[in-house]
Amino acid sequence: MTTTLLRTRETLRLCTAGSVDDGKSTLVGRLLHDTRSVLADQLAAVERTSADRGFHGGLDLSLLVDGLRAEREQGITIDVAYRYFATDRRTFILADTPGHVQYTRNTVTGVSTSQVVVLLVDARHGVVEQTRRHLTVAALLGVRTVLLAVNKIDLVDWSEAVFRDIEAEFTSLATDVGVDDAHVIPVSALLGDNVVEPSANLPWYEGPTVLELLESVEVHRGRAHALGFRLPIQYVIREHSSDYRGYAGRVDAGVLTVGDTVHLPEGRTSTVTHIDTADGEVRSAHAGDSVVLRLADDIDLIRGDLIAGEDRPEPTRSFAATLVGLGDRTLRPGSPVKVRYGTSLVRGRVAAIERLLDIDGRTDHLSPDDLGLNDIAHVRIDVATELPVEPYAARGAVGSFLLIDQASGDTLAAGLVGHRLR
Missing domain, CATH: 2.40.30.10 (Translation factors)
Structure with a gap:
């Protein structure tokens, strides 16, 4: 595969997300391994470490992704890990994001630059709160294509009934939040079924593998x-x-x-x-x-x-938005903040928190008292200096902003102007 050919290929940016132990890093490792995107010395190191850890599946492919020492020791993903691989049809930039709730802010970072989101669920547990949370974040950030990989399908005896139940629930959720291009694939990342190669253990499934879908899906750049x-x-x-x-x-x-x-x-x-x-x-x-x-x-x-251009937005000192809580500090109505919009940094405040969105199946909260880490809410922001804000569009090309702690400089929330999740 020559450098010239790679330069002519379309590039797809994607990320993986899901709950703890759903197998995200193993899926990414499988993609890298089965597309022959792993160097020989990397593979040898993985073989040695897998053997030292008593791994019984041959290779612990998650080691190809989890690079931090704390990640390897705990067996979890903490940071966003970026990996690059290519096939004859397309090149890929992939972000493997954490599954723990406290690292949702890292997941937002990975989703914000992705054109496709690959969500994972454990076939034994189905759709859970983190699935709904990550699907909501993808919809908020304008991702149009979401792939749900129902992983560990081998641990439920390759059951079509289990898969169809998960497929129906996820498809309904995707429609509810406005994701119009949702796909569901049964996989076993550990064994390699339906990741790169079709599975012989799933005769009832006739759809594409994960890689086949990633190679064929339209690349949405946000226009x-x-x-x-x-x-x-x-x-x-x-x-x-x-x-x-x-x-x-x-x-x-x-x-x-x-x-x-x-x-x-x-x-x-x-x-x-x-x-x-x-x-x-x-x-x-x-x-x-x-x-x-x-x-x-x-x-x-x-x-x-x-x-x-001639459609320059009118400046304003107050605007509606949706916030995703990214910081440990709780935001309340009246909380003073700095607002970074484009290259502007101005003083502002959270004028009102109008609605806290339902993530875990409970009723939405109207006029809540505060907004915390991982919360998603419709709010109104006031700024001390007029800003030419406009509705969020084109995957954040316009209409995105950050709320920053005035004292520490920490990022408190990511915002989308005028955006409302249905």
Whole structure:
């Protein structure tokens, strides 16, 4: 497989999520092993460690993923582990995320950059609270394709009845939260059934393996290029000797061409005269590009200001949003915070917590007293300085923000402007 061929292949970003001991790391290890993406010395080290630990399944493939010492000692995943592998059809960037409830914040990180989420459940336990939580997070972050791997199907005697019950419950949940492309596959990550190779033990299942689905599913990039142009200024570059003034940042959404009119704070407009990059000038910039814009007019702009197309959002000091609690500090109505939106960092507060979403099957809480770690809630945020916020779209290209503790600088919650989970 040549480097040239790899560069021409489409790349899929995915992550695994699930409860403790559902076999996420083993599934990832199986994918790496069976696609021949493991170096010989890595495999030899896994063989030695597996033997030392008295592993009876041949190879403990989770060792290919769980790299931290604490993870290996406890037999759990703590940090998000990124792995890369490729097949003849596609290249993959995979994040293996933790299953423990206290590490849900790490799972949010993995899901936020993924185009497909692979959830695991133990066939003996079926859909549990963490399954619902992770499915909800995937829906909130705009992931359209979710694959449920019903793992350890061998431990329920390859039962079709058990699988169909789990399949029906999960499909219903996916519909409820708005995931429109849900797939369910029976697997045994330990034995390799239906991960890369089809299983001879499941004659009643005629669908794809996990890898076959990952190779064929449409890559959803969020269509950031189809939105209006957005570039939050990260840095203003001045060269007084040459009167150079450029506005550096990454294009979050849309496309910009030299000669286009851009819309600036306080209703001002200007024309783009140059687009500079590390490789020289270019005629246009697209979502994801890091560029420096030069404008026809000498306008005083600063870090945090937004350069946008004609649909530039109106600035506001209050907006509705959905929050995912990521910090140990509890948020209450009136809690002071810092709000990071794009490159802006302003003072704000949680004006109201309107609804705490149902995750574990109980009734939603209206007007709750607080929002804690792992909670998901609809809220209203007030800010001291007007921000040009807009509804969450294109997998966070616009409309995403963070709440930060004013004293410690810790991240308290991730937010999605105007987003409501159905």
